[in-house]
Amino acid sequence: MDFALTTEQQTMMGELDKLARQQFAPKAFSWNDEVPWPNLRMLADRGYLGLCLPVGVGGAARPVLDGILAAETLAAVCPHTAGFFHAANTGPAGHLARRGSPALHERYLRPVARGELVVGIALTEAQAGSDVSGLAASAETHGDTVVINGTKLYTSHAMVAGVFVVFLRLDGAYGSILVERDAPGLTIGPPDAWMSGERYCTLTFDHCEVPVGNVMVSGSSLRDLMNEYLVERLGNSARAVGVARLALELAEQHIQGRRQFGSRLVDMQGLRWKVADMVMRIEASQLLLYRAAARAGTGVPSLYESSLVKLHASETAKFVTDTAMQLHGALGVSRAMPLEWLYRLARGWTIAGGTVEIHRNIIASHVLRHTHAEAPSPTPRTDLGAGVPTLPGGNG
Ligand SMILES: Cc1cc2nc3c(=O)[nH]c(=O)nc-3n(C[C@H](O)[C@H](O)[C@H](O)COP(=O)(O)OP(=O)(O)OC[C@H]3O[C@@H](n4cnc5c(N)ncnc54)[C@H](O)[C@@H]3O)c2cc1C
Structure with missing residues (x-):
């Protein structure tokens, strides 16, 4: 199993990170509900806004994984811009790219790739x-x-x-x-x-x-139609992972600088464990996300894998933004700081794009679909003497 990203993917992520930190970061938390048109045009000018769109309309026809890596990279600096990048690639415009006619591509995807048109989805x-x-x-x-x-x-x-x-x-x-x-x-x-x-x-x-x-x-x-929604789930998960990374970065900065009881917060073991838990969840989300996206190629991921990703990533974003606020103390919940907005943003993602309960249902159905009551059960141990219970329909 090869976990390495290609040189091209690493270059893309490096360029997007640099662009986002230099150009998008200053206004990252003050867009309110405006479309970040200047940011979209900067992405378009560098050939990134149509990353997963067809070459014929100004896109780069890159696979889903590249779109995911780009969305995560942008979200880790400017979640608002990442939302519109997602809409243009792995979101509604992605459906138009996969299933729309060449005439629709020409009329609508070309302006999407130029950063002039936003596509919404109504389900x-x-x-x-x-x-x-x-x-x-x-x-x-x-x-x-x-x-x-x-x-x-x-x-x-x-x-x-x-x-x-x-x-x-x-x-x-x-x-x-x-x-x-x-x-x-x-x-x-x-x-x-x-x-x-x-x-x-x-x-x-x-x-x-x-x-x-x-x-x-x-x-x-209905099932085939809804399969078209699965890439959307990966794109939203990439945004969730990016937001979690951003919250973690803010928390790391804060605990390095803040002192209480004569020592830096970063030196307190209980708080270091919180960091470890945040990192563990982020990395697990990334692995699920990259595997599902890599297997999707330029198509759609499996229902099972996209549910695993969406469930884990949305709960990770909620957990990490919440924990990062806790590490900031009062500053974490102050409107003067970005963390409380990151939390409010991430909170909706355990509901949008299929709730976490529905993803648990999908995962359980997938795993349990071949489990039959008449399947052979393990032979109970006899070396423990009396007292091995006989379970209904089970081991006896
Ligand atoms: C931030 C955000 C953005 C959104 N954007 C869009 C958009 O652009 N376009 C669009 O079409 N929609 C959008 N939605 C809507 C979203 O897709 C729905 O909210 C979501 O599918 C859940 O539907 P519901 O709100 O009707 O909740 P319900 O389906 O009424 O669910 C209510 C509760 O019951 C639980 N529940 C329901 N059935 C089961 C079950 N069988 N087992 C266990 N639990 C169950 C749910 O998990 C949930 O906790 C958005 C939602 C949010 C929060």
Whole structure:
């Protein structure tokens, strides 16, 4: 098993880290909900914004792993910029790249790669949160037009996205359609805000008409359609790992400098153990993330591996940002410092993109799917004498 990154990947990460620390760090914690357009254009000018997009539209057609490494590197300095980088590569624009027509690529991916267009994704509905089988939004094809009806909740980036990837029922099966922000019949509701300060909107489709050429996936099963969402989970996990690294870096700096009871915090064993726990979780997340991404190639990861990653990385980000705040004392929870924002940002990630409970369900189902009650059970030891219990359906 080779754990080494390629020279090209290491160079890319070095360049992105340098760019982010020099150009993005000064404003990293004061974007609020603005699109960091200048940062996106700087990434575009250096050929990074379309890293995983097709070469024909100005992308670099790099595999998912490169997109993951880039998103993590950016998030470790400027999580806000990393969110938009993810949207352009491993997020909704990635679905457009994999499943959209050349005409859609030309019209929409080219501006994404230039840092001029943001793509949003609309999946969640009132009766379809964790349970996507409850999807009710539907579309029907009428000649050259597709007519969409339904309501989508919690669409992130809806205030700024120029187009939306919409997952819905389509002509009796499942599919995905690209819908322009100004499509007739689409209403974008007033914004509400996550605890991170990022905003989301409700999208209402009332006989919304789009050209049939905007259909990206049709005639699909729900399972196959949802597999398209798995890269998104890796991208979000990369952001989570980056945020955890950033929180750890801030904590390390703080405990090196702060003294209490006559010694530096960094010399107190109990606090050093907290650092060890943070590092262990971050490295474990990275291993799960890189393995899933490497195996995805330029396609999509497995459901099982993407759930392992998303579960571990989102809980890691929550744990590490929380622990880093604790190591800072009052400064950690002060609004004057970035840590409390990192915590508020990471907190939503145990819910977004599939909750941690749903990922545990997926992992358990995968592992237990071949376990049958009639499977041979281990022979009990007899050398312990009396008292070996007989378990129901089990060892006797
Ligand atoms: C920051 C953020 C960004 C988001 N961005 C978008 C976006 O851009 N586009 C979009 O479409 N959606 C987005 N969402 C919505 C997100 O996908 C949903 O919130 C998520 O799928 C959970 O659905 P729900 O909120 O309806 O919770 P529910 O499904 O109602 O779940 C409530 C609770 O019940 C638990 N639960 C449900 N079923 C089970 C079960 N079978 N076993 C165990 N526990 C269970 C859940 O884990 C959870 O704890 C975003 C959410 C957040 C927080």
